[in-house]
Amino acid sequence: MADEHEDSGVPYAGYLREILQRGILGEQLPAVTTNPNRLEEQAKAKMSTKGFDYIKGGAGESATMDSNRLAFRQWNIVPRVLKPTSPRDLSTTLFGQKYSTPVIMGPVGVQSLFHEDKEIGTANACAALRVPFTLSTSASTGIEELIEKADAGPKWFQLYWPVDEEITASILKRAKDNGYTTLLVTLDTWTLAWRPSDLDTANVPFIIGEGNEVGFQDPVFRKKFAEQTHGDTPEDNKIGASLYWTSQSFPGVTRSWDDLKILRKYWDGPIVLKGVLSVEDARLAVEHGVDGIVVSNHGGRQIDGAVATLEVLPEIVDAVGSRATVLFDSGVRTGADIVKALALGAKGVLVGRPVAYGLGINGREGAEAVLAGLLADLDLTMGFAGARTIAELQRSMLRRVNYPGDSKSKL
Numbered sequence: 001m002a003d004e005h006e007d008s009g010v011p012y013a014g015y016l017r018e019i020l021q022r023g024i025l026g027e028q029l030p031a032v033t034t035n036p037n038r039l040e041e042q043a044k045a046k047m048s049t050k051g052f053d054y055i056k057g058g059a060g061e062s063a064t065m066d067s068n069r070l071a072f073r074q075w076n077i078v079p080r081v082l083k084p085t086s087p088r089d090l091s092t093t094l095f096g097q098k099y100s101t102p103v104i105m106g107p108v109g110v111q112s113l114f115h116e117d118k119e120i121g122t123a124n125a126c127a128a129l130r131v132p133f134t135l136s137t138s139a140s141t142g143i144e145e146l147i148e149k150a151d152a153g154p155k156w157f158q159l160y161w162p163v164d165e166e167i168t169a170s171i172l173k174r175a176k177d178n179g180y181t182t183l184l185v186t187l188d189t190w191t192l193a194w195r196p197s198d199l200d201t202a203n204v205p206f207i208i209g210e211g212n213e214v215g216f217q218d219p220v221f222r223k224k225f226a227e228q229t230h231g232d233t234p235e236d237n238k239i240g241a242s243l244y245w246t247s248q249s250f251p252g253v254t255r256s257w258d259d260l261k262i263l264r265k266y267w268d269g270p271i272v273l274k275g276v277l278s279v280e281d282a283r284l285a286v287e288h289g290v291d292g293i294v295v296s297n298h299g300g301r302q303i304d305g306a307v308a309t310l311e312v313l314p315e316i317v318d319a320v321g322s323r324a325t326v327l328f329d330s331g332v333r334t335g336a337d338i339v340k341a342l343a344l345g346a347k348g349v350l351v352g353r354p355v356a357y358g359l360g361i362n363g364r365e366g367a368e369a370v371l372a373g374l375l376a377d378l379d380l381t382m383g384f385a386g387a388r389t390i391a392e393l394q395r396s397m398l399r400r401v402n403y404p405g406d407s408k409s410k411l
Contacts, residue, residue, distance in 0.1 A: 011088060012101070012129075012375035013383070031362045032369040036333045036354070039370070043357035050203050051113040055356045057197035060304025064297055068331025071308035075340050075398045080386025088382055090375070092390045094325060094348050095182055095270035095291055099154065100130035101375060102342060102390050106329055106350035107158035107184060109138030110211030114360035120150050121364030122355060127153030129371055134158050134184060134350070137171070137249060140210060142217040147178045158184040158274070161255060162215075162248040165262060170220035172266040183267050184294065188275030191252045193302040206246050209238040215245040260288045272327065277312055282320045292325035292347075299330045299352055310341065314395070317345030335377025339385060343393040 022028040033042050044052050058065040092102040105126045111118040119133075119141040126133040133153060135146055137160040147155070157180035162168045172183070198204055205211050215221050216234040225244050226232060234241035263271055273285050274294035285293050295313050297306045309330040317326050328346035332338060338349045351374060358370030387393050 011086075011379055012090060012372070013088075013379040015372045015376040016380070030369060032358050032366045034373050039333075039354060039357050043360050046362075047114060047357075047360035050201065050205075051115075051360055053197045053201060053203055054110070054113050054205070055108070055353060055360070057195045058300040058304070059193045059195055059302055059306075062300060063304050064306045064308070065300030065331070067306070067308040068297070068300055068310070069333070071310035072331065072333075072337050072340060073403075074401060075310070075344070076401050077336065077339060077343075077381065077385050078397050078399055079384050080397075083386040085383040085386060085388045088379055088387075089389050090379060090382075092348065094327075097154070097181065099132060099348075101378070102346075102348045103131050103338065103371075103375060103378070104156065104327070104348050104350045105131055105133045105355060105371070106352040107134040107136035107186070108352050108356050109136040110140050110205050111356065111359060112140035112210060113205060114356055115363045115366075117359060117363040117367075119146060122359055122367045123150035123153070123155070124364050125355070125359075125368035125371055127151035128368055129375060130154075131371060131375075132156050132182075135175075135180065135214075136160075137214050138206060138211045139214055142213040143171070143174045143178055143180075144217070145213070155180045156182040156184060158186055159263075160186055160189060160249040161263075163251045164220075164224070164248055167215075167218060167220050167224070167248060168262065169266045170218050171214065172263070174218065176267065176269065182270045182272060183263070184272050184274045185263065186274045186298075187255070188296070188298050188302050189250065190254045191250050194304070195301065206250075207239075207242050209234070209242045212242055212245050215249065216241060221245065221248075257284055257288050260290065264289070270325075272325070274329065276316070277307055277309070279312075279315055279319045282316045282324075282326075286320050286323045290324065292327060293320070294327045294329050294350060295346070296329035296350070310344065313341065313344050313346060321345050332374075335374050335379070336381045338374065338378045339381045339387075339393060340398060342390060343395055343398050345395070 033039055090101045092099055119139050123133040123146055134156040136158050157175040225241055270291040272292040273290050275296050276282050276293040282293055295309050295316055297309055313328055325347050327348045328341040329350040332351050341349050355367050355370050358366035385397050
């Protein structure tokens with residue numbers, strides 16, 4: 001699959017033909033379903049209970065997850081005909097760097113819970129398709145380890161902001177020195193939320209040392225932990241180190257807008273704030289000099305009953321889209337979803353759960369299959385909508401609808 005996408009001008013829609021050729025001529029059907037309605041079910045059957053529950057879980061009764069999906073159903077695409085759209089070009093420029101597609105692999109933590117290929121497998125899937133991969137602070141793979149073991153490709157870094165400024169500085173320096181180009185700062189997870197699927201099974205891997213590699217491998221963190229414990233290392237005292245690390249990365253208190261200047265001291269590249277859902281916060285982000293924001297509710301994992309991301313995307317774009325790069329996240333399941341978010345003004349779209357399910361089903365190959373399917377669907381839907389480039393995706397090609405009784409809110 002990798003060779004097919006070496007140039008951004010090569011249609012990702014070609015993956016459809018590849019699937020059919022394998023199935024008809026080679027009698028090899030997809031190991032990972034192409035049906036977004038069945039992906040979660042297949043993942044549940046293949047993955048460990050703890051791994052599946054962790055990625056599936058939402059806050060409370062998961063009403064926000066339902067809202068994210070329902071919001072996509074409130075917008076319909078108006079197709080066009082007799083409008084040449086081939087060849088299509090999915091490339092876009094974000095923060096001065098050209099990418100082959102507007103799709104970014106969002107930060108998903110502790111991927112060792114899903115499959116032994118963990119973040120390295122997902123990063124390799126992204127590299128094959130020329131999609132930026134975002135390493136989570138809560139990864140099962142270290143900052144340097146990912147660069148050493150994964151294929152070359154654009155890498156972003158997501159920060160759960162440690163309380164200790166020296167630890168923060170060290171982590172950001174490591175990320176910058178290892179070629180991570182864009183910093184995503186997650187603002188809505190300063191403490192873990194009320195997630196019944198994790199609480200009922202005591203499924204919080206960070207407390208027992210899984211998903212802490214970014215911290216455990218950090219020299220400043222190790223030094224400070226040793227000072228507190230009379231010479232212990234995270235390897236000697238995993239539980240103690242885990243408690244110390246989680247007290248840093250999930251401290252239970254939020255930062256302030258004035259604290260953003262701390263990040264700028266240690267990161268001279270693009271800074272993007274993830275978790276913005278209000279116009280007021282979007283404006284404050286611009287006033288404080290950030291380069292971009294991600295309109296995100298953390299995939300419904302933090303607040304039960306929060307506003308759907310697609311619901312607020314247009315008003316945030318209208319408010320700050322000319323002054324900062326607006327990205328989108330949460331609830332994306334299809335290429336048509338990506339088209340809708342882009343048409344409503346997002347410059348890039350982060351995906352998470354579907355690719356994590358693909359990883360859990362079939363490792364790196366599964367993650368790549370899901371991601372390739374999303375890109376193929378995006379490519380094809382653009383063509384049907386009459387768009388040849390990402391810039392041609394405009395709000396005018398969508399129609400807002402409201403069907404009473406539409407309860408099919410999930411895909």
